[in-house]
Amino acid sequence: MDHKYLLTIDQLQLKLPCMDRAILQDINYSINPGDFVVVLGGNGSGKSSLIKAINRGYPITGGIISFQQQPVASYCAADFAKEVITLTQDTSQSLFNDLTVLENCLLWELRHKHVSLQCATHQERALFHEYLVAFNPQLPDKLDTTCARLSGGEKQALILALCLRHPPTLLLLDEHTSALDPKTAHYIMGRTHTELLEHHITCLMTTHDLEDALMYGNRLLALKEGRIVYQADGAQKAGLQRSDLLTLCY
Amino acid sequence: MDIIIPALEQSALFFPLALGIYLSYGILRTTDLTIDGSFVLGAAVFARLLTGGMNPWMSLLVAILAGFLAGIGVSFIQKGGRINGLIAGVLALFILYSVNFQVMSRPNISLYNAQSLFAPALNLGESGQWIMLIALVMLILIFIAFLLKTRLGLVLRAFGDNPYLLKNIGKSIEGYRFFGLALANGLAACCGALSAQIHGYADINMGFGVTLTGIGAVVIGQQLMKRFTTNRPFSVTLDLTGCFIGVFLYFLMINIFLRVGIDPINLKLVLGLVLIFFLRAASSRQQGMLYGS
Numbered sequence: 001m002d003h004k005y006l007l008t009i010d011q012l013q014l015k016l017p018c019m020d021r022a023i024l025q026d027i028n029y030s031i032n033p034g035d036f037v038v039v040l041g042g043n044g045s046g047k048s049s050l051i052k053a054i055n056r057g058y059p060i061t062g063g064i065i066s067f068q069q070q071p072v073a074s075y076c077a078a079d080f081a082k083e084v085i086t087l088t089q090d091t092s093q094s095l096f097n098d099l100t101v102l103e104n105c106l107l108w109e110l111r112h113k114h115v116s117l118q119c120a121t122h123q124e125r126a127l128f129h130e131y132l133v134a135f136n137p138q139l140p141d142k143l144d145t146t147c148a149r150l151s152g153g154e155k156q157a158l159i160l161a162l163c164l165r166h167p168p169t170l171l172l173l174d175e176h177t178s179a180l181d182p183k184t185a186h187y188i189m190g191r192t193h194t195e196l197l198e199h200h201i202t203c204l205m206t207t208h209d210l211e212d213a214l215m216y217g218n219r220l221l222a223l224k225e226g227r228i229v230y231q232a233d234g235a236q237k238a239g240l241q242r243s244d245l246l247t248l249c250y
Numbered sequence: 251m252d253i254i255i256p257a258l259e260q261s262a263l264f265f266p267l268a269l270g271i272y273l274s275y276g277i278l279r280t281t282d283l284t285i286d287g288s289f290v291l292g293a294a295v296f297a298r299l300l301t302g303g304m305n306p307w308m309s310l311l312v313a314i315l316a317g318f319l320a321g322i323g324v325s326f327i328q329k330g331g332r333i334n335g336l337i338a339g340v341l342a343l344f345i346l347y348s349v350n351f352q353v354m355s356r357p358n359i360s361l362y363n364a365q366s367l368f369a370p371a372l373n374l375g376e377s378g379q380w381i382m383l384i385a386l387v388m389l390i391l392i393f394i395a396f397l398l399k400t401r402l403g404l405v406l407r408a409f410g411d412n413p414y415l416l417k418n419i420g421k422s423i424e425g426y427r428f429f430g431l432a433l434a435n436g437l438a439a440c441c442g443a444l445s446a447q448i449h450g451y452a453d454i455n456m457g458f459g460v461t462l463t464g465i466g467a468v469v470i471g472q473q474l475m476k477r478f479t480t481n482r483p484f485s486v487t488l489d490l491t492g493c494f495i496g497v498f499l500y501f502l503m504i505n506i507f508l509r510v511g512i513d514p515i516n517l518k519l520v521l522g523l524v525l526i527f528f529l530r531a532a533s534s535r536q537q538g539m540l541y542g543s
Contacts, residue, residue: 081420096411099404100483106401107408111419117400144483 006068006202007031007054007170013062014046014053014226023049024226027063031202031219036193038213039206040249041223047206048088050223051174054204055086067170081111085163086172089179091155094162095147101158102128102143108162135161135191153184160192167199174206185209189216210245222249253509257501261494262384263441263448264464268497269394269490270437271464276472276489277398278430279410283339283461284324285438287346288317290457292439294350297359297452306367310443317439320346321432329424350454357454359446367447383444390437391490398486406430407484459518463500466525469532471496 012027024046031037041047052058054065056072065072067084075083087094096104105128106120125143132139136157147155156176163171173192177185193216196203207213213220220237222230230248232240267289274282292313299309320342327338351357371378397403408416409426417423438460446452471492479488500521507520 077417077422078420081418086418092412094415096408096415098411099407103404103407103484106404107416107419110401110405110421115402115405115421117397117402119399119401120404146483 004033004069005030005066006033006035007204008066009054009063010066011063012053012060012065014049014058015061016058022061022226024053024223026227029221029228029231031204033202034200035219036196036203036217037205037219037221038217039204039221039223040208040210040213040245041206042250045223046226047223048174049226051086051172051204051206054170055084055172056080057086082166083169084172085168085170086174087159087163087176088174089176091152091159091179094159095155097148098146100144100146101132101139101150104147104158105132105162105165108165112166131165132158132161152180153188156180156184156188157191160188160195164195164199167195167201169202171196171201171203172205173203175208176205177212178208210242213245214240214242224250253502253505257498257505259380260501260504261498262380262387263444264467264497264501265387265441265494266390266437266444267441267460268464268467268493269390270434270441271461272468272489272493273394273406273430273437274434275465276468277403277406277410278427278434280328280335280427280431281339281465282324282335282431282434284320284342284346284431284435285339285461285464286457286459287343287350288320288435288438288457289442289445289460290350290452290454291316291320291346291353292442293446293452293456294353294359294442294454295439296443297361297364297446298353298355300361300364301359306365306369306447310367310440313443314436314440317436317442318432320439321435322428324435325424325428325431328427347454354452354454359452361446361450361452367444379448383448386444390440394437395486395490403486462525463521466521466528467496467500468493469496469525470499470528473528473532474499 008030009027012024013022014024015022039047039050049058053060054072096107102125106124129140129143136154138154139158142150150158177188180188189212218234218237220232221228270285274280295316296309296313299312300306324338324342327333327341328335366372368379368382371382405421405426409423413423474495475488475492503524507517508514512520
């Protein structure tokens with residue numbers, strides 16, 4: 001078989017020592033390069049845990065998760081950081097809140113660079129001034145503002161900009177627009193989608209927004225009590241209605 | 251004037267340690283109590299080597315290296331987050347008490363008959379050693395200021411702000427804790443060695459409370475800088491100036507208290523109360539929402 005999956009999840013089991021029931025059980029799933037997988041499921045169904053199992057936030061207790069034919073656990077931190085990025089609704093996990101926008105940009109650049117004794121230059125400043133405007137017109141004027149003082153929409157736009165500076169191979173989105181107002185959420189979601197297509201980024205996204213689940217992605221996966229209860233690909237997913245999702249996925 | 255000059259001299263002597271505290275408490279945001287022990291370790295190593303006949307500058311260098319080692323040691327105790335930073339510091343301090351005794355082999359070493367670090371300036375009289383000390387402290391200050399302006403300094407600040415994210419960016423957070431704490435303790439050891447030189451002796455108990463004094467001074471300085479410059483982003487110059495002002499005000503207070511006739515036995519009581527006031531003022535804005543009525 002020549003087909004190379006980007007990510008394969010094989011017999012995944014995830015159990016935390018403090019809980020008697022497994023959070024994730026018997027998960028088998030493979031993701032092709034370029035796939036956009038939408039993950040649905042109620043609260044506590046294991047959506048976020050699945051993301052954390054993939055990004056090594058939780059040590060898995062059974063099965064194996066392979067990324068580019070290599071177990072995720074075997075990657076060194078620096079290599080994994082270049083390939084995989086996770087965004088959540090909690091922007092404080094993706095930003096250094098007491099540091100300025102520019103300092104955050106410089107730090108995120110270190111995903112691809114070694115830490116040096118170089119000082120911040122005017123060129124770098126000009127570079128990010130120009131780069132950020134495409135994501136949010138206010139951001140370039142706030143290079144010296146600390147991130148804690150940005151609005152929720154500005155933060156999420158900045159985070160998106162930061163993670164697309166050097167596009168990852170796999171982007172994990174954990175309800176990244178759920179804390180935003182409808183208009184901003186719509187903008188960020190649309191923007192995310194455009195960038196995914198443009199840079200051929202593979203994406204796994206959890207969401208509670210059924211409109212988004214119908215509109216975006218070529219594959220759909222539903223979890224319930226830690227198990228896969230429904231999946232649909234390609235044309236089958238495209239034919240789904242809102243009412244289908246409610247009956248099939250929850 | 252006869253209050254200000256001694257206060258300035260004491261501040262210059264204490265400043266390397268304050269910079270160490272600024273690095274660990276202000277930048278890395280860990281409270282590292284090892285500093286108390288590293289201060290004595292620096293003095294002990296310096297005094298022992300100097301009285302053993304080693305060149306004063308080499309002795310100072312070895313004393314600083316000993317401080318680095320103490321910092322690396324306490325990072326090891328903390329490694330993996332298994333032991334809380336505060337407890338790790340107290341543990342390291344506990345261990346260092348024995349180590350310092352071993353190094354000194356007696357509770358007190360006098361440097362009265364040894365060669366002085368400041369021998370080249372002694373023909374200038376009493377002020378000569380202070381000029382050399384201030385020049386040395388300035389060099390340290392420039393080094394730290396440069397460091398904080400670089401990408402490495404930025405990463406150290408990022409460590410203090412959000413170590414989880416730093417890890418997700420693919421950086422080894424243990425490595426930066428190692429580096430930061432080693433540097434902080436090296437500075438403390440340097441300060442200990444200089445103190446031993448200026449005072450003419452090293453004593454096993456000379457480090458009592460220096461961490462607390464340093465934290466107090468750094469917090470006083472930062473509070474004042476915050477009052478005068480609202481909502482500024484990070485500035486190396488302002489922060490380090492704040493540190494010095496904080497240290498100076500602290501020693502000014504001590505000198506004034508002694509001058510107005512407060513019994514030296516009660517000095518720590520009074521200073522402790524002043525520090526409580528400043529530390530409370532510093533955190534009121536962060537946690538006031540939780541406890542406020």
